Amino acid sequence: MTGFAYLAALVVVIGCMALIDARWRLVFWRAPLAAGATIAIGLVFFLLWDAAGIVSGVFFRGTSAIVTGIELAPELPLEEPVFLAFLCYLTLVLVLGAERILEARERRSAHAAGREDRS
Template sequence: MPGLYLGALILSALGVIAIDLRHRLAVAADPGRSLLLIACGTAFLLVWDLVGIATGVFVRGDSPLLVGIDLAPHLPLEEPVFLAFLCHLTLVVHALVTRRRTRARSRDAA
């Protein structure tokens, strides 16, 4: 079923966005800085992928779940979507852990 992986990525990203907005963790708390971090992280990981592809470390496997559009040889359309999702998820988890640690420290100090 072509597009299933991309659909799952988008659905998962919407879930992370909902959590972010509801709890004001990353993009909701500081949109400029968060979007810059997501863009830089995605760009870095894309360059990493391209180096891996050029050296033959990464190759695109065949899967009926992919849309079938390649942005470059061995770089499917889903890859940058996944990398952006991964970067945003990392920011949200980091913000959540930081917030919980801060609350625990303030509780212990009181």
């Protein structure tokens, strides 16, 4: 079972991000098709990047007791595309969450400035 620890951790963390996403409607709960397309494009980009690194000998799988040991291609473990999808999803949640926070700060500032003008 320890061979699935990393994959299980990735799935749990993705689930937690989905809860954050659902609560504040940041990514998939805001625009599901655009979110899916963006994550898919990012995933393909990073898999191509990995393939280039594997072919050039820069990237290699290595060994660990916490991974499944299942390879989708030589030196490309099962966990890699899951991690890359997590990375893309995390980036979207962080960027759109930061955007939401900055917009809220601007609204509060504008509201406070409006109250000061009336005084």
